[in-house]
Amino acid sequence: MQSKKDILDQLCELVRPYSKKPIELGEETGLIDEVGLDSMKVMDLVMQIEDHFDISVPLNILPDVLTIGDLAEHLQKLLEDS
């Protein structure tokens, strides 16, 4: 089973190419306001996450996701359930 820290580290690597500015990525980093994701980029990122972790990510979780940490929490649960 992967820890939240493991998931967080992998997520930061997946998110990094999307960041318009060279900011430090971490649990508290905002995906929209800091990384600068728009609605389509979010969808692209979700597909990449699905490939990387070999899971399906329901779109229903997205309204609750503001930060990379929020995403990591959801992924941890999805990975446990899968």
Next chain:
Amino acid sequence: MKSLFDKFLPLEETRAELIASSGADPFHVVVERVISATEAMVNGRKVIMAGTNNYLGLTFDPECVAAACTAIREEGTGTTGSRMANGSYAAHVALENELTRFFNCPAAIVFSTGYIANLGVLSTLTGAEDVILLDADCHASIYDGTRLGSAQVIRFRHNDPADLEKRLKRLDERARSTLVVVEGIYSMLGDRALLREIVDVKRRYGAYLLVDEAHSLGVLGQNGRGLAEEVAVEEEVDFITGTFSKSLGSIGGFCVSRWPELKYVRYAMRPYIFTASSSPSLIASTRKALERLHHGAELREKLWDNATRLYQGLAAMDFTLGPEISPVIAVRLPVSAGVAPALWGELLSQGVYVNLVLPPATPKGGSLLRCSLSAAHSHGQIDAMLDAFALIRDKLQPHHL
């Protein structure tokens, strides 16, 4: 203090930029006068309408117009309420019966628009325990329908049956209460669903399949029933949704199903329950247009002839197009070109109206100059479109193509 409208300021800025580069507002074009199914007055000049989805050109069909006029005189201008509250007019029920015969299905529901049809079906058929697996390029009405409902929503890669299978496999037993959603012809690039392969996957996993035939009704299939008829998999498709506002030249939407139980779903669909029903004139012209569509092999032949003429002409100019010949033909421009609005304005000033589609509404990024053909277009009009595109072609750099 913040205003309610602050969040819309970026839209106003984008609009101003678009008007500056194209000479008109691409998303608020005023059609000053409609001349025919394919021509109108825009900005004081006669324009060929090449972005209206009027595939069979039935908006001015004399029989459809006459049916609408008779209905409006006999039954009035509107129904003033929903079918649940005010009652269904006999013609609403007659149209549903005609749709069941046309599709050879036991159940049909007529909605007030195609958007509402998808909103109703996608929000209601599946519940909190169920899953919707939708093609990533599905229309906004499908996405919005899922948001109104409670099912778990998962996307699969556009037109990728292997990716669909991977996701169904992950769902294990839940695959049996999963609704797979695809479109007959995708509205932006005009490509068709790989329906035989998708049907094969959904059958093996015991899932349900919904095909939105909005852009393929009247366009594909010997009888015009759409892609499912064209590739002979109608028996395997559980639900078909569609619209009256394209090949039927009217306004409205529908869902038909091989499951008779669909009849009861209408009593649970909020977008059906709380919307005013279609006016008598709309239903009357739709019924007549459905007859014309059913026996419209010649119209379909003309439509495909026009589509082939435009597609091949644009391909010969080295434009990057959608993957296959279709009545929806999209010229793809890279974002870096940054010139799509100006080219759109140039086409309009040459007397050709097409749809400008900008990111994020475009699949795979980039911008589109999207054309939709009609059986009512003449070869002369297609050639005039090609002449206009040739002019803008000269203004593009080779690396923009």
